[in-house]
Amino acid sequence: MTTVITVPRSLDDVTFEHVLDQVAPLPADAKLLIDARHCTFSSPYGFTALLTLAQTREVKPEFAPPIDENVISYWSRSNFLRYAEEFFTLNAAIPKPRAAGESDVLLEVTPIARNDDVHSVVERVKQRAQHILMSKLHLESRSVMGFAMTLSEACQNIVEHAGRGGWVAVQAYNMKKRIGRYGVVIAVCDGGVGFRRSLESGRGRPESDRWDDAIALETALLYGTSRYHDPGRGQGLKGIRGYVTRLKGKVSVRSGTARLSINIPAWDEDVPRKDGLAPFPGAQMQILIPEADRAV
DSSP states (O other), X not given: OEEEEXXXXXXXXXXXXXHHHHHTTSOTTOEEEEEOTTOOEEXXXXXXXXXXXXXXXXXXXXXXXXXXXXXXXXXXHTXXXXXXXXXXXXXXXXXXXXXXXXXXXXXXXXXXXXHHHHHHHHHHHHHHHHHHHHHTSOOOHHHHHHHHHHHHHHHHHIIXXXXXXXXXXXXXXXXXXXXXXXEEEEEEEEOSSXXXXXXXXTTOSOSSSOOSHHHHHHHHHTTOOOSOOSTTTTHHHHHHHXXXXXXXOEEEEEEETEEEEESOXXXXXXXXXXXXXXXXXXXXXXXXEEOOOOOO
16 A cells, blocks of 8 residues: 655745655555645755655655646756656656756755765855855855855765765745745755764763753754764864854754754744654755845
């Protein structure tokens, strides 16, 4: 018997929880049909998290792609369908992507497994990011340099801590309905060991009876603790947090059954910490950098 998992019409870091809520009660070897036929939008997080979900299943899920021609064309241009063919059984023909002209996709869905992948991603993004960040987000040139560092550090966490490959995607949006301005979203997802198990594998666990996925996230993200004791370890997440804070952006990290969000803007209804979420292996990070405030 195959269980149908309905994908929300708009798929992002918040609505993806509805997908996990449907999957959580099922055994890892259950047959799934991921039904995205009526989905009209996916953020980079939605794309990378769907691929991560497929990677973590013991039986390859079926996938029903969007039926709207414009939507499926965008999903194809984003590279999602290129990798979906490997990790899902597609139950519909996939059209070839149409030429998109100038695009605000800074980085299509891209696999990350080795250090070479991280370097390649950063080099591919640099030139396009400079144009988008300065012309549409109105950031200073030094902030553009910080963007490349932030992207690199986020991807590096997959290589050093996940124990398996993951995914990254970056997109610029006109987000007027949500935040009243332009924004860039970085999504980095993996289905590896997650923060709690990573810290437990070294000496990163605090000497305390209180220990779960949420405490592990706080230990790593807020206090810069790493499973490694080499000097300078744990500074990558600290650097990401500092960069996003300076730009009045938001960073959210999910791992296991918990999610931690830092710098929640006034327009966002998110909460700093969520516990008791549906379990999901690995770690999933989203970074939102908004258009800079400009004097009128």
